[in-house]
Amino acid sequence: MIENVPTADELRTVSLRLYFKAWSEVTAIVTEWERFSGLATPDWSPERGHFYLDTADSSGNEAISEWRDYIEAAQSDLQGIYTLIQQSQEIGLKARICDVSPYLLLKRTDIKPANSATNTWDFTDFPTIDASELVRVHNTFCSTVLSKEFQAMFDEIRRNRNKMHHLGIYRRALDPQVIIDILQMHYPELYPGRRWMEDRLHFATLHRWANYADSDYNERSDLFHELWQLLPGLSEGQYRWLMGHGREEPRFICFSCSSDARLGGHQPYETDAPTAFQVGDTLEVRCVICDGVYPMKAGTCPNDECESELLSADEESEGKCMECGWSHEEWEEQMVRQKAYRSTSLDLLGLVGKKGDEA
Numbered sequence: 001m002i003e004n005v006p007t008a009d010e011l012r013t014v015s016l017r018l019y020f021k022a023w024s025e026v027t028a029i030v031t032e033w034e035r036f037s038g039l040a041t042p043d044w045s046p047e048r049g050h051f052y053l054d055t056a057d058s059s060g061n062e063a064i065s066e067w068r069d070y071i072e073a074a075q076s077d078l079q080g081i082y083t084l085i086q087q088s089q090e091i092g093l094k095a096r097i098c099d100v101s102p103y104l105l106l107k108r109t110d111i112k113p114a115n116s117a118t119n120t121w122d123f124t125d126f127p128t129i130d131a132s133e134l135v136r137v138h139n140t141f142c143s144t145v146l147s148k149e150f151q152a153m154f155d156e157i158r159r160n161r162n163k164m165h166h167l168g169i170y171r172r173a174l175d176p177q178v179i180i181d182i183l184q185m186h187y188p189e190l191y192p193g194r195r196w197m198e199d200r201l202h203f204a205t206l207h208r209w210a211n212y213a214d215s216d217y218n219e220r221s222d223l224f225h226e227l228w229q230l231l232p233g234l235s236e237g238q239y240r241w242l243m244g245h246g247r248e249e250p251r252f253i254c255f256s257c258s259s260d261a262r263l264g265g266h267q268p269y270e271t272d273a274p275t276a277f278q279v280g281d282t283l284e285v286r287c288v289i290c291d292g293v294y295p296m297k298a299g300t301c302p303n304d305e306c307e308s309e310l311l312s313a314d315e316e317s318e319g320k321c322m323e324c325g326w327s328h329e330e331w332e333e334q335m336v337r338q339k340a341y342r343s344t345s346l347d348l349l350g351l352v353g354k355k356g357d358e359a
């Protein structure tokens with residue numbers, strides 16, 4: 001008999017952990033730049049977004065050359081991310097094959113038993129099929145076939161990763177935009193039927209400091225930070241994949257997620273990365289993070305600078321503006337506070353800013 005036979009779920013979890021490790025590392029490379037450098041990235045383009053390496057630009061544009069130096073210095077990080085992705089893809093394919101039968105993963109069975117007295121083998125002692133065989137085995141035994149694009153990408157990444165692994169040399173420069181494109185194609189092919197945002201949140205809770213998480217900053221706060229700094233720079237295709245809607249579609253606040261993420265007090269405010277979209281022509285929104293559907297009602301926003309005519313009709317956030325987040329009560333309290341400040345002759349004009357800036 002064979003012991004330690006892996007399950008498909010076990011392998012899928014390993015694959016997803018590697019996937020989201022790659023994701024958070026590549027997004028950290030771009031969001032750190034946005035956060036700390038104060039410098040510009042290349043011009044945004046609908047196809048490539050913002051985070052690409054333009055080696056052809058010789059205009060002498062200082063911001064572009066700073067960004068290029070930064071990405072060139074990040075090459076060893078990007079190669080590390082690339083190999084994480086390769087490993088994630090290999091194990092993700094193995095998980096899908098394992099759904100049919102784990103024994104399809106074995107390359108040979110001519111090995112010694114782990115315990116010959118009891119005639120027991122350990123699954124992990126058997127050599128498993130080569131990465132170059134995985135696609136063929138997958139397409140022969142699994143009920144779905146991998147797309148041609150995915151197969152080509154898998155092969156290319158596998159070959160490139162071998163160069164990095166065996167020689168430590170990889171001459172083609174990697175840019176974050178390409179890595180994000182790879183991760184975009186990878187997810188639906190290897191984990192069909194799963195929801196990306198749900199997995200993003202779940203796998204973000206599995207890091208080494210998870211047990212010491214601060215209740216004021218949790219994995220949802222982290223996701224809002226990420227979306228706030230990442231979305232404007234994504235290409236149109238990447239944006240649509242992540243948010244499930246085009247960039248031109250208006251976004252509304254999900255009060256459930258923003259309250260769980262403890263937004264307010266500093267950036268990102270709940271208006272900086274709204275995550276809900278109107279459901280057709282109805283008075284309902286659906287949030288891409290929590291997948292919750294929340295009711296709205298027609299009404300005027302108390303904030304003169306906001307033109308929204310939609311207020312929340314949800315029990316928890318009743319009456320708050322779907323676009324700026326202010327309720328009539330909060331707005332009035334804010335006005336009273338402002339008057340009080342003014343009467344102490346402090347110049348606090350302009351204090352009415354983002355919601356949550358309450359002194």
Ligand SMILES: [Zn+2]
Binds near residue numbers: 257275287290292
């Ligand atoms: Zn939500």
Ligand SMILES: [Zn+2]
Binds near residue numbers: 303322323325
């Ligand atoms: Zn408003």
